Amino acid sequence: MNKLIVISGLMLFSFFFGAGNLIFPPMLGYTAQENMWVSMTGFAITGILLPYLTVIVVAYMNGGVESIGNKVHPIFGTVFAICIYLSIGALYGIPRAANVAYEIGTNHVLPVHNHFTLIIFSLIFFLVVYLIALYPNRIIDNLGKYLTPILIIIIAALCILVIINPEGSIGQASGKYAETPLVSGILEGYFTMDLVAALAFSVVIVQMFKLSGVNDHKSLVKNVIKSGLISAILLLIIYFALAYVGATTSHEGFKDGTGILTFNSLRVFGSIGNLLFGIIVILACLTTCIGLVNACAAFAMKKLPKVSYKKFVLIFSLLGFLVSTLGLELILQIAVPLLTFIYPTSIVLVLISLVSIFIPFEMKFAFILPTIMTLIISMLQIFNDFKLFQPLITLYQALPLAAIQLGWLIPFIVLLVVGLIIDYFLKNKPVRSSQAT
Structure with missing residues (x-):
């Protein structure tokens, strides 16, 4: 398979795999237990299949998010696109990624947690985001070749060690997963809201192929389908593995996937478990944030071509930093x-x-x-x-x-x-x- 498609698939995976995607499946497995496979199938429908179809649709429409909204009305298309990029951009997605990276990724690493440490962390976080997003033609290399493989290797190591040496055995389902496991899984995937992110990320992946010299529409769509499939398969494997980690965790009292993964990281990695888990969370948030800044800057430059892409990267990075300090x-x-x-x-x-x-x-x-x-x-x-x-x-x-x-x-x-x-x-x-x- 073409090397570019593989690297693009890894990059797209890293865009989707944020901290929320990391902690949802373990909690689902922890609650669903014996019904984990059925529930995760439902989760995959709305959490993987729908975003994958979105990537294909945007590539096929050959005009980005706005072109889809234009089918209703041109004014609606513009307003809809702006709302999408505001919601997954400066108002929510970008600052949320930084905040989650701080709240979860440094929770057991930093000795002190206060507003000052949040500002310092956010400053460093967005400086890295800015420097990588600044050069769109290098993003595919920086993420697809380096950051994403590191993220996958650490997650894979955690999951494999837990599967080899589970903390407990799979038991009976509880709550909503005992009564309606498939529907509950579908709703859990629905609430990840990855389809909205896919509307932006699909534009980035299309642009990456165009920058690499793929301009024929038919070839472009085929490449996007292939790279999207790589991303979807990786998400499927890792989601199910993380759900299995949750299902085989018999220790009681966990309220979210963060506690489950932290507990298992310490169990299989020992004293460095907190550090490794922190690295997983920070990398997941970092790669997602880079994709969001790139997508927002590319859209803004399209609407205001007199302002350069690099200036918009700076603007969205600064906005992300300022909003992230709000908490x-x-x-x-x-x-x-x-x-x-x-x-x-x-x-x-x-x-x-x-x-x-x-x-x-x-x-x-x-x-x-x-x-x-x-x-x-x-x-x-x-x-x-x-x-x-x-x-x-x-x-x-x-x-x-x-x-x-x-x-x-x-x-x-x-x-x-x-x-x-x-x-x-x-x-x-x-x-x-x-x-x-």
Whole structure:
């Protein structure tokens, strides 16, 4: 296989594999136990397959995130793209990566944890991000050849040692994983929100191939499919391995995957376990943050071509640093409403775009109707989450699947079918010709 495709696949893996992706699977395995395989299958559908399909769709559309939104309306496409890059960029994704790297990666390493140490850590973290993101043609080498292999080797060493010498045996499932393991796994993967990140990362991977001289659209899409598949397979293997680590951890009292992985790191690596786990977390956050800064800078330069890429890298690195000093709790309060608003819409647009690849006629209403309805339902969900207006809360809670934050799903399916029927009949409607008199 082409060396470029392999390295690009490793780079894409490193973009997706942030700290959240590291700690979700162990907790799932810890809770699901004997139902781990079923639950992880559901997790893989929404946490791996959907982001992979997103990468393919964006490459096929050949215009980035904005081109997908333009199918609804050009103004909507621009606003939608800006919201995507704000949510996964300066307002949330970039500063969150730095905060998680600090909170988890240095938790058992630094002797003191306070606001001053957060500022110093963030300063060093974003300096590294800035220096690597500064040269987009070298990112594929810096991440694909060096940082990602180091990350994979350390994680693989941890998982293999735990599998060889498990702390306990797999027991009975508890909680939601005992009753609905597949659905619970699907929802867990859904809540990673990796599809939103995929909308940005796919643009980066496409740009990397173009910088490497792959300009033919058909070849470009094929290369993206192959590199995306490498990334997806790596994620699948590591997610299942991490889930197995959680499932074979019999020690009680863990509330999240961080504690499970820290415990096992110390168990199999001894006194250096905390250091190795810290390195895993910091590397995972660092590679994700580099990808986000690169994606945001490339998009901003497209909208404001008079400002150079390097200046935008500096701007987003500085913004990330400044916002990261606010602390993780405040960052989440800022970003959650925005993510709640755009995430279902992102999924809807990706799924409709995927359908459009196989439809022989132009789709218009099939884009517009489901997207508008999903936006309305997302707004209702925000009212529900923040308990703002009781009549709207009641309306949202009356929707099917609203209890599991999927109130948009059934209306989306219905309106997609309705939109396809309308588009089909409009396509086949005879055109009236007028004759000059």
